[in-house]
Amino acid sequence: xxxxxxxxxxxxxxxxxxxxxxxxxxxxxxxxxxxxxxxxxxxxxxxxxxxxxxxxxxxxxxxxxxxxxxxxxxxxxxxxxxxxxxxxxxxxxxxxxxxxxxxxxxxxxxxxxxxxxxxxxxxxxxxxxxxxxxxxxxxxxxxxxxxxxxxxxxxxxxxxxxxxxxxxxxxxxxxxxxxxxxxxxxxxxxxxxxxxxxxxxxxxxxxxxxxxxxxxxxxxxxxxxxxxxxxxxxxxxxxxxxxxxxxxxxxxxxxxxxxxxxxxxxxxxxxxxxxxxxxxxxxxxxxxxxxxxxxxxxxxxxxxxxxxxxxxxxxxxxxxxxxxxxxxxxxxxxxxxxxxxxxxxxxxxxxxxxxxxxxxxxxxxxxxxxxxxxxxxxx
Numbered sequence: 001x002x003x004x005x006x007x008x009x010x011x012x013x014x015x016x017x018x019x020x021x022x023x024x025x026x027x028x029x030x031x032x033x034x035x036x037x038x039x040x041x042x043x044x045x046x047x048x049x050x051x052x053x054x055x056x057x058x059x060x061x062x063x064x065x066x067x068x069x070x071x072x073x074x075x076x077x078x079x080x081x082x083x084x085x086x087x088x089x090x091x092x093x094x095x096x097x098x099x100x101x102x103x104x105x106x107x108x109x110x111x112x113x114x115x116x117x118x119x120x121x122x123x124x125x126x127x128x129x130x131x132x133x134x135x136x137x138x139x140x141x142x143x144x145x146x147x148x149x150x151x152x153x154x155x156x157x158x159x160x161x162x163x164x165x166x167x168x169x170x171x172x173x174x175x176x177x178x179x180x181x182x183x184x185x186x187x188x189x190x191x192x193x194x195x196x197x198x199x200x201x202x203x204x205x206x207x208x209x210x211x212x213x214x215x216x217x218x219x220x221x222x223x224x225x226x227x228x229x230x231x232x233x234x235x236x237x238x239x240x241x242x243x244x245x246x247x248x249x250x251x252x253x254x255x256x257x258x259x260x261x262x263x264x265x266x267x268x269x270x271x272x273x274x275x276x277x278x279x280x281x282x283x284x285x286x287x288x289x290x291x292x293x294x295x296x297x298x299x300x301x302x303x304x305x306x307x308x309x310x311x312x313x314x315x316x317x318x319x320x321x322x323x324x325x326x327x328x329x330x331x332x333x334x335x336x337x338x339x340x341x342x343x344x345x346x347x348x349x350x351x352x353x354x355x356x357x358x359x360x361x362x363x364x365x366x367x368x369x370x371x372x373x374x375x376x377x378x379x
Contacts, residue, residue, distance in 0.1 A: 117175025
């Protein structure tokens with residue numbers, strides 16, 4: 001039976017307040033794609049997405065817009081920790097995800113730019129020595145997937161991009177950048193056009209699984225009964241399912257005002273991805289520094305701290321824009337999700353009628369569509 005609220009017309013009751021067969025909590029890249037895929041597979045089903053913000057408001061719209069699959073130092077660290085097979089399977093998921101994202105939404109609609117991706121190193125940093133020693137072996141390992149060498153040393157890169165001159169750089173032509181706002185707006189419109197109902201300003205406060213439905217309570221005390229619920233809440237998952245291995249991780253970001261004669265072009269990683277930067281409309285976007293205070297940044301509270309903001313500005317001054325004046329135009333943060341023992345996404349049924357698809361590890365642009373597809377396929 002539909003939920004009949006006071007003073008509703010039968011049209012409202014039927015089309016907006018009917019009990020959903022499939023409800024998704026979170027209108028990010030995973031949530032919207034999951035709703036879309038379920039609706040395509042089950043056209044007669046009422047599919048509802050519940051989003052806490054007025055618009056999509058999580059990491060999907062707050063990230064830096066990197067269309068990447070992993071820098072050399074990150075991949076080598078993953079191989080050392082988890083083994084070659086697991087690390088390469090994750091790279092394949094990221095690469096296939098990027099291809100499928102572009103095919104599903106279209107390059108023009110998501111602002112995709114094939115800018116190339118780069119990792120920079122201090123010449124005397126032990127990290128550079130480790131990458132240099134294993135560089136050829138890493139390319140050999142990736143050859144079966146990409147059919148050509150992925151990374152190359154770029155001796156002219158630091159100078160041509162205006163970076164600090166004492167840096168070393170590895171480059172791949174296979175990565176790029178997206179406009180995450182355009183991406184999410186396109187995905188939202190696509191899901192709605194194919195029959196998915198999206199309810200915004202709908203903060204879920206509690207869920208209770210019953211024998212024949214899941215009872216969802218919103219912050220305004222509205223109660224919704226759904227046949228099955230998918231949690232696509234990523235870093236905010238501990239607020240609803242604290243028993244899961246999902247650790248929130250805040251990422252702080254700044255963007256400068258436009259820089260005159262900016263040479264920077266592309267997406268860049270530093271220190272195993274703990275710092276990342278790119279050009280954006282003649283300005284520099286820079287995020288990172290979470291490793292300076294891992295405990296403090298393990299939070300679902302959005303905001304910034306003096307410690308990390310100062311570190312980001314110093315990084316701009318020393319590495320990205322040496323000798324240039326700059327002013328900060330905006331500061332913000334987003335909440336990612338990590339695991340204590342694995343970088344793999346968590347796709348798991350946690351009840352007869354409840355599934356989670358979370359823990360994207362800061363790679364939501366690359367793997368979001370694949371996490372959604374696997375989650376829906378597991379139902």
